[in-house]
Amino acid sequence: MRFQLALNVRNLDEAIPYYSKLLGAPVNKRKPGYANFAVDSPPIKLVLLENPNATERLNHVGFEMDTDEVEDTLTRLEPQGLADEVIRDETCCYANKSTVYSTDPEGLLWEFYKFHGDTEVFRASPRRDTPAAKPKPSATCCR
Numbered sequence: 001m002r003f004q005l006a007l008n009v010r011n012l013d014e015a016i017p018y019y020s021k022l023l024g025a026p027v028n029k030r031k032p033g034y035a036n037f038a039v040d041s042p043p044i045k046l047v048l049l050e051n052p053n054a055t056e057r058l059n060h061v062g063f064e065m066d067t068d069e070v071e072d073t074l075t076r077l078e079p080q081g082l083a084d085e086v087i088r089d090e091t092c093c094y095a096n097k098s099t100v101y102s103t104d105p106e107g108l109l110w111e112f113y114k115f116h117g118d119t120e121v122f123r124a125s126p127r128r129d130t131p132a133a134k135p136k137p138s139a140t141c142c143r
Contacts (some may be wrong), residue, residue, distance in 0.1 A: 062111030
């Protein structure tokens with residue numbers, strides 16, 4: 001399991017060298033408006049989203065997991081009404097993944113996902129398995 005922190009940045013070209021030095025790691029993936037760092041120690045995935053007009057620096061937080069961990073998380077969250085969105089086959093942030101989304105009471109998006117592979121598309125229409133009781137339109141992909 002790897003903790004994920006997704007930040008809004010004004011300029012990727014300025015942010016990438018800073019975070020590369022800070023984390024002691026090269027950029028793992030770089031696409032238009034998007035970059036990520038996959039660090040082994042401590043286990044963190046730092047995602048940078050170029051959003052020059054964002055009012056918040058924090059975009060969302062989450063965990064990159066194995067398939068079983070995602071299913072266990074869904075099993076734990078769904079009965080409590082905390083699984084806002086379940087997407088089994090999603091293209092988001094230049095990746096194909098299976099995702100469970102939850103939004104905290106103050107609007108912070110949490111993402112629990114299994115990475116399946118890289119894509120050349122930032123976002124595509126997902127197959128949704130959203131619990132009928134509580135779908136939230138803001139709980140999808142990187143905002």
